[in-house]
Amino acid sequence: MRIVGIDLGTTNSLIAYMDGKTPRVIAGRGGRAMVPSVVAMTDNGLIVGDPAKEHLVRNPARTVYSVKRFMGKGLADVADELKYFPYTLSEQGGVIRIKVGEKTYSPPQISAMILKELKQRAEAVLHEDISKAVITVPAYFNDSQRQATKDAGMIAGLDVVRIINEPTAASLAYGLQQRTQGTIAVYDLGGGTFDISILKLKDGIFEVLSTNGNTHLGGDDFDHVLAEVILKDVRAKHGLSLEKYDEAMQAVRLEAERTKIRLSDEQTATAVIELPDATGTYRKDFSRDQLEALTVELVERTLGPCRQALKDAGLQPSDIHEVVLVGGSTRMPLVRRRVQELFGKAPHSELNPDEVVALGAAVQAGILSGDTQDMLLLDVTPLSMGIETMGGVMSTLVRRNTTIPSSAKEMFTTYVDGQTGVDIHILQGERELVKDNRSLARFRLKMPPLPAGVPRIEVTFLIDANGILNVTARDMRTSQSQSIEVKPSYGLSDEEVEQMIGDSFKFAAEDITARKLIEARLDGGALIAATEKSLTQGGHLIAVDEIAAIRAALAALAAARDGPRPHG
Amino acid sequence: MDHGHDTTNKRTELPMARSMCWHCQSEVTGEYYCGQCVKVQPLSKEMDYFTCLGLPRLLAIDTASLEAKYYDLSRAFHPDFFQRKTDTEQQISLGNSALLNTAYHTLKDPIQRAEYLLKLEAGSAKDIRNSPPADLFEEILELQEDLEAFRSASSARDANETAQHRTKLLADRGHLDQRQQAMDTKLAGLFTKWDTIQSRAPQPDALRPQKDDVLKEMRELLSNRTYLCSILGDLVATLEGGYADRRH
Numbered sequence: 035m036r037i038v039g040i041d042l043g044t045t046n047s048l049i050a051y052m053d054g055k056t057p058r059v060i061a062g063r064g065g066r067a068m069v070p071s072v073v074a075m076t077d078n079g080l081i082v083g084d085p086a087k088e089h090l091v092r093n094p095a096r097t098v099y100s101v102k103r104f105m106g107k108g109l110a111d112v113a114d115e116l117k118y119f120p121y122t123l124s125e126q127g128g129v130i131r132i133k134v135g136e137k138t139y140s141p142p143q144i145s146a147m148i149l150k151e152l153k154q155r156a157e158a159v160l161h162e163d164i165s166k167a168v169i170t171v172p173a174y175f176n177d178s179q180r181q182a183t184k185d186a187g188m189i190a191g192l193d194v195v196r197i198i199n200e201p202t203a204a205s206l207a208y209g210l211q212q213r214t215q216g217t218i219a220v221y222d223l224g225g226g227t228f229d230i231s232i233l234k235l236k237d238g239i240f241e242v243l244s245t246n247g248n249t250h251l252g253g254d255d256f257d258h259v260l261a262e263v264i265l266k267d268v269r270a271k272h273g274l275s276l277e278k279y280d281e282a283m284q285a286v287r288l289e290a291e292r293t294k295i296r297l298s299d300e301q302t303a304t305a306v307i308e309l310p311d312a313t314g315t316y317r318k319d320f321s322r323d324q325l326e327a328l329t330v331e332l333v334e335r336t337l338g339p340c341r342q343a344l345k346d347a348g349l350q351p352s353d354i355h356e357v358v359l360v361g362g363s364t365r366m367p368l369v370r371r372r373v374q375e376l377f378g379k380a381p382h383s384e385l386n387p388d389e390v391v392a393l394g395a396a397v398q399a400g401i402l403s404g405d406t407q408d409m410l411l412l413d414v415t416p417l418s419m420g421i422e423t424m425g426g427v428m429s430t431l432v433r434r435n436t437t438i439p440s441s442a443k444e445m446f447t448t449y450v451d452g453q454t455g456v457d458i459h460i461l462q463g464e465r466e467l468v469k470d471n472r473s474l475a476r477f478r479l480k481m482p483p484l485p486a487g488v489p490r491i492e493v494t495f496l497i498d499a500n501g502i503l504n505v506t507a508r509d510m511r512t513s514q515s516q517s518i519e520v521k522p523s524y525g526l527s528d529e530e531v532e533q534m535i536g537d538s539f540k541f542a543a544e545d546i547t548a549r550k551l552i553e554a555r556l557d558g559g560a561l562i563a564a565t566e567k568s569l570t571q572g573g574h575l576i577a578v579d580e581i582a583a584i585r586a587a588l589a590a591l592a593a594a595r596d597g598p599r600p601h602g
Numbered sequence: 603m604d605h606g607h608d609t610t611n612k613r614t615e616l617p618m619a620r621s622m623c624w625h626c627q628s629e630v631t632g633e634y635y636c637g638q639c640v641k642v643q644p645l646s647k648e649m650d651y652f653t654c655l656g657l658p659r660l661l662a663i664d665t666a667s668l669e670a671k672y673y674d675l676s677r678a679f680h681p682d683f684f685q686r687k688t689d690t691e692q693q694i695s696l697g698n699s700a701l702l703n704t705a706y707h708t709l710k711d712p713i714q715r716a717e718y719l720l721k722l723e724a725g726s727a728k729d730i731r732n733s734p735p736a737d738l739f740e741e742i743l744e745l746q747e748d749l750e751a752f753r754s755a756s757s758a759r760d761a762n763e764t765a766q767h768r769t770k771l772l773a774d775r776g777h778l779d780q781r782q783q784a785m786d787t788k789l790a791g792l793f794t795k796w797d798t799i800q801s802r803a804p805q806p807d808a809l810r811p812q813k814d815d816v817l818k819e820m821r822e823l824l825s826n827r828t829y830l831c832s833i834l835g836d837l838v839a840t841l842e843g844g845y846a847d848r849r850h
Contacts, residue, residue, distance in 0.1 A: 196682075236673070237673065398682075403685070407683060410677055412703075436703070439699045441704075
């Protein structure tokens with residue numbers, strides 16, 4: 035059974051597979067491999083990717099983007115970045131809910147829509163059913179964020195055989211291509227997240243020595259800085275507060291992104307925005323120097339994690355043989371310069387930084403399907419994991435940068451005669467106090483009603499190869515294992531995931547109709563364009579009445595393409 | 603560093619959880635895989651880390667061959683290679699890999715290695731010190747006064763005083779660093795001493811009094827070292843103005 039590799043990105047997503055010994059990304063109908071991670075709920079149904087991106091400005095309240103920033107999070111975690119999000123967010127059971135039109139979705143459900151789009155794309159090209167996937171996540175994703183990604187896969191009808199870290203995936207693709215041996219640093223600045231991983235490559239073993247990052251730092255933040263300047267300028271020049279206009283806010287955000295991208299190649303670029311209420315067209319010139327002055331602080335924020343990762347690996351910058359750049363945001367010259375200064379060597383970017391993660395996911399998929407045993411990835415857990423102890427202090431059981439799989443055992447007993455349970459609170463983070471760390475989950479350990487101190491329950495905390503925690507318990511007196519119901523602090527319950535899988539099937543038929551319509555419209559458009567071109571080039575070769583007939587057919591096709599959705 | 607022992611991959615010397623294959627019930631005499639049905643076998647939960655990596659219980663370890671052995675065993679046990687196998691085999695692979703990872707990283711680090719040996723040979727790794735060891739008493743006392751003076755100067759925002767006390771603290775740090783280096787040298791001596799006795803008498807009961815003497819000395823030294831490291835960690839954190847790293 036084939037396993038595909040998926041890069042589920044903040045801004046763009048890709049799917050790749052192994053073609054013999056070569057990983058390849060799968061391009062869509064337009065020839066582009068990247069699918070914008072945007073989902074629009076239109077009157078004609080659900081659309082994903084490039085066509086959905088067009089709805090960002092046209093229909094912002096019903097178009098969801100950058101949903102990855104919400105995965106495994108509660109509302110309080112994202113409070114300070116809601117300004118640009120035009121849809122209404124709420125929280126239920128520790129999980130953010132996104133209200134789009136009349137319906138409410140969890141972030142894994144939105145992600146599942148993107149995954150389905152990728153899955154269908156692969157099925158169309160490979161002519162087979164796709165049901166198994168490796169999905170990448172930022173290395174610095176915590177347990178809840180990983181679990182949410184796995185849930186998204188399940189909702190999309192995919193068996194997520196492995197969650198792997200984006201920088202390590204990139205190193206697999208890179209190592210395969212370059213046949214590198216030695217110590218490498220992978221600097222991965224994506225749309226929403228930043229990761230640094232330091233690996234040792236030797237005889238096909240990819241051993242991660244340390245990892246660090248920031249799951250809230252990426253290209254989006256650079257866009258927001260530029261957008262702020264534009265918003266302020268529009269207010270000053272036109273007395274217009276664009277914050278009140280959802281459409282204009284999206285236009286500003288997208289134009290800020292375009293300007294930023296242009297400034298990677300050019301010294302100057304002009305941002306152009308149509309102002310609402312017929313106020314006119316707004317223009318502002320930006321120079322690369324200006325952009326760099328505005329965003330230098332953001333780039334600096336990536337360097338602290340780099341230094342910490344070096345320290346944790348016990349290395350100096352000069353010990354790094356090669357630096358590999360991953361993620362679209364590493365195209366910015368300022369990023370390249372600062373990385374080069376830190377490591378004292380020019381970074382590599384032979385592989386397309388947008389595609390290398392998906393390619394690496396495909397390589398890992400190949401390993402998991404048993405196609406190759408040449409390579410093996412030994413990854414680490416990015417954050418320390420522990421439990422709450424007396425006085426609100428975290429007791430660490432598995433330290434950050436521990437190679438996974440890894441397990442820790444802890445013995446629990448009772449303090450009161452006849453006590454029937456002990457509450458256990460699992461945490462993730464690097465700080466002393468419980469309140470400064472991330473709450474992962476809670477569970478109640480059942481105790482046999484015996485005198486205090488007599489029960490002995492051994493709990494095993496196992497972090498699997500996905501970086502996801504599994505908890506098991508065993509009564510040492512009876513050797514009986516105990517089933518544990520772990521309640522995640524920021525995650526969907528099993529029942530909810532089941533429900534969402536059900537819903538996803540229910541709406542699948544509807545979605546297929548919508549999808550067919552979109553494809554038919556695209557095909558129609560392509561046919562019109564091709565015919566027009568032929569007419570221009572060779573129209574003189576055919577009879578006038580034939581041309582008239584063709585023109586009539588073209589007009590009919592155009593009308594059908596632009597017409598409303600047919601019923602039934 | 604290599605003491606001439608054979609660290610090559612002998613797949614027959616490891617004690618396993620049971621002597622019978624969990625799958626086909628045929629006899630298994632310590633292989634990773636059953637000779638009959640080729641299923642992976644679980645490593646014994648009681649297996650010590652030295653045995654897991656096929657090493658004698660010595661403190662001098664050739665890290666290159668340790669790493670080679672670790673990579674070799676990772677290829678044998680890692681869950682990546684058991685994806686298409688049964689649930690039971692996947693569970694075994696997961697358990698074996700987790701044990702192997704802990705074993706390797708414990709033995710790779712000389713301090714953790716010594717602490718682990720103490721746990722194996724003498725029941726517990728080290729004592730947690732709450733007061734400075736006698737020969738460090740004076741220095742620690744002085745350091746604490748200097749720290750106090752530095753903190754009050756910096757909270758009073760007296761730049762001149764702060765700089766002065768900072769210089770003092772940097773000197774203290776230099777002294778303590780030297781102390782740590784001296785401890786490390788002494789520890790290396792104890793490593794050699796242990797290895798000499800252990801190589802001569804690998805049986806657990808043989809030369810027990812001599813072994814216990816070395817272990818006792820080592821435990822004392824490790825406890826002092828841990829104490830010193832945590833003092834140094836606080837000192838560095840104070841100088842850098844950040845919170846202390848929780849390591850050690």
